[in-house]
Amino acid sequence: ELKVEQNPLFLSMQEGKNYTIYCNYSTTSDRLYWYRQDPGKSLESLFVLLSNGAVKQEGRLMASLDTKARLSTLHITAAVHDLSATYFCAGGPFGNEKLTFGTGTRLTIIP
Amino acid sequence: GAVVSQHPSWVICKSGTSVKIECRSLDFQATTMFWYRQFPKQSLMLMATSNEGSKATYEQGVEKDKFLINHASLTLSTLTVTSAHPEDSSFYICSARAASSPLHFGNGTRLTVT
Numbered sequence: 001e002l003k004v005e006q007n008p009l010f011l012s013m014q015e016g017k018n019y020t021i022y023c024n025y026s027t028t029s030d031r032l033y034w035y036r037q038d039p040g041k042s043l044e045s046l047f048v049l050l051s052n053g054a055v056k057q058e059g060r061l062m063a064s065l066d067t068k069a070r071l072s073t074l075h076i077t078a079a080v081h082d083l084s085a086t087y088f089c090a091g092g093p094f095g096n097e098k099l100t101f102g103t104g105t106r107l108t109i110i111p
Numbered sequence: 112g113a114v115v116s117q118h119p120s121w122v123i124c125k126s127g128t129s130v131k132i133e134c135r136s137l138d139f140q141a142t143t144m145f146w147y148r149q150f151p152k153q154s155l156m157l158m159a160t161s162n163e164g165s166k167a168t169y170e171q172g173v174e175k176d177k178f179l180i181n182h183a184s185l186t187l188s189t190l191t192v193t194s195a196h197p198e199d200s201s202f203y204i205c206s207a208r209a210a211s212s213p214l215h216f217g218n219g220t221r222l223t224v225t
C-alpha cells in the first residue's frame with residue numbers, strides 16, 4: 001500500500017525567501033502530482049511528474065521527481081504572499097487514477 | 112478545459128436526514144469518478160471509486176450503506192450521505208477523468224450536520 005508523507009507540515013516564511021517542500025513515498029508510484037488548495041476551495045493541479053529526473057517549472061514553483069529515492073520536491077523561489085496555500089503531493093500507479101495524498105504542507109508567506 | 116461541477120457547494124442539514132451531492136463532468140465523458148472526504152486541516156481521503164453502470168468500489172472503513180454512490184451516466188455521479196450525523200460534517204470532493212486524460216477535481220461540497 002502506497003504511503004505518502006510530506007515535510008514540513010506547516011511552513012511560515014518571509015516574502016522573497018526560498019524553500020523546498022519534500023514528498024516521500026513508500027512504494028513504486030508511476031506518477032507524482034502536486035496540487036494547491038486555498039482555504040475552503042478544491043484542488044488546483046500544479047504539476048504531474050511521470051519519470052525519474054522529471055523537472056517542471058511554473059512561475060516561482062519548480063517540482064522534481066527522483067523515483068530511485070522515492071522523493072519529489074516542490075521548490076519555492078522568492079516567495080510572494082499569493083503563494084500562501086496548502087500544497088499536497090499525491091501518487092499512484094499507471095492505469096488507475098486512485099491517488100494517495102500526502103499529509104499536506106500549509107504554507108504562509110509573511111510580507 | 113475539462114470542468115467538473117459539484118452541487119451544492121455548501122449544505123447544512125439536520126442530524127438524521129439524508130443529503131445528496133452531485134458531481135458532473137461538463138464537457139467530457141467520465142467512466143470513472145472518485146469521491147474524497149477532507150476533514151478540517153487534514154488531507155484528502157479516498158472514499159470510493161465510482162464506475163459508470165456498475166457498483167462503486169469502497170475503501171476500507173467506508174460504510175457502503177451510509178455513503179450511497181450512484182453513477183448512472185457517463186457525466187453524473189451522486190453521493191448520498193444517509194442518516195447524516197455531526198461526525199459526517201466534512202468537505203467532500205469528487206474527481207473525474209476521461210480516457211487518457213488527467214484527473215479534474217470538482218469545487219467541493221462543504222457539509223455541516225447540526
